[in-house]
Ligand code: B12
């Protein structure tokens with residue numbers, strides 16, 4: 104079967120493009136079973152909001168005459184996917200349209216409100232996708248395929264039971280890099296030239312109330328071996344001349360022994376690479392920081408979430424402010440740059456607790472910050488809470504484009520108003536910037552010449568970095 108896998112465009116523009124290794128992995132997988140995948144990465148090719156045109160996208164998708172079109176779905180992109188799918192069906196009513204990814208895994212019942220969607224696959228999708236393509240090709244009944252969601256005869260959505268997870272994640276093929284527009288993957292702030300994403304594990308052992316990781320991976324962590332990971336890096340360095348990487352793992356530092364092994368192998372194999380990863384404060388130790396830095400880590404991303412211990416406890420993060428302070432001190436001592444990410448608008452967040460978050464951000468003095476607005480993504484604890492409180496009872500799925508964590512308060516679960524949450528978000532960036540200017544004397548120098556430029560660059564960095572980067576470990 105010919106299947107075209109789609110990464111829809113970002114609804115906020117950040118200047119960076121993240122390689123969709125999820126669909127590149129699926130492409131590599133289905134290819135092993137004789138199917139013919141291709142990938143269209145609209146995130147990489149559409150660079151302005153005004154360029155988003157669902158009809159044009161559908162025309163490009165259908166130009167390949169696929170049997171199946173599969174959209175990777177994160178929540179804010181859902182409405183655009185529906186518009187595009189409608190046009191695909193208009194061009195060829197027989198094309199099969201399927202959805203997969205975190206959004207559909209969280210609320211499969213909610214994705215069939217439009218007739219242009221034929222099937223959804225929930226959770227880990229490699230084997231269910233092959234089963235679906237095989238069944239469609241052989242014109243067999245698809246209704247017993249595990250992980251499949253579909254519209255039953257009476258219009259009712261049926262979600263089949265899930266199959267067990269793939270046991271050995273080393274058995275997965277490397278992503279189909281040959282199907283990606285590799286020259287497009289640029290991140291002018293982080294990296295020097297083209298870079299690639301890599302996943303060294305699936306799942307996260309923790310269970311934070313705002314996080315959507317467990318929606319797909321159910322808190323089960325499966326790790327690739329150090330050898331397997333370094334082999335993927337080696338192939339990218341040697342065959343594609345890519346030396347810069349973003350490790351997409353939820354929490355890269357979960358198992359220290361494996362991290363040490365990967366670091367050692369990178370050095371032993373003389374891989375000249377630079378990379379950045381998501382960390383957890385309570386996993387950071389001095390020896391680990393040194394090993395990471397020596398093997399090429401240029402930035403660690405730390406999810407701090409709140410500066411108020413009561414709120415922090417409520418998120419289920421399982422960390423204390425003291426542990427976070429300690430991790431930041433270690434990274435500062437070892438001169439490892441790091442980003443701290445915070446959430447404003449947690450359930451129960453008050454003016455005081457939000458101010459405590461802003462103050463904690465200033466105290467931690469990370470190299471960069473990110474202040475997100477709390478958003479109840481389908482399948483998360485926050486989503487269940489919002490439902491329980493009756494805040495999303497009659498949610499219109501075509502309004503999911505508000506679920507960006509920036510510039511919108513999709514559902515307010517805090518004790519302060521929507522307007523105030525957005526004001527606090529701005530205030531947080533402003534106060535952090537002001538402090539940085541005081542700390543870095545050359546940046547606080549009266550405007551003019553080089554110094555002014557640096558300040559502008561700093562601001563730009565934030566805009567790039569903090570409006571679309573990824574994870575929140
Ligand atoms: C890279 C990344 C991005 C990239 C690109 C996303 C992309 N194209 O996939 C960028 C930087 C753009 C991004 C942005 C955002 N992201 Co993001 N991101 C990630 C990250 C770190 C890795 C994704 C990945 O490759 N995972 C590994 C692969 C193997 O897993 P997977 O994507 O789930 O894919 C599997 C299945 O879901 C399925 N599948 C996926 N696609 C498809 C398609 C088809 C057709 C089928 C059948 C199956 C299928 O098959 C795969 C293999 O089994 C995840 C964290 C995570 N752990 O996944 C967050 C994550 C996906 N992001 C998330 C969020 C919240 C965001 C933002 C909404 C908010 C923000 N500011 O961070 C923005 C929104 C941007 C926008 N406005 O559109 C949430 C998802 C919440 C949701 N319901 O949408 C996640 C899960 C983080 C989290 N822990 O909560 N993100």
Ligand code: SF4
Pocket residue numbers: 307308309310311314315316353354383406420575576
């Ligand atoms: S926020 Fe981080 S630590 Fe918490 S569940 Fe998500 S990935 Fe795991």
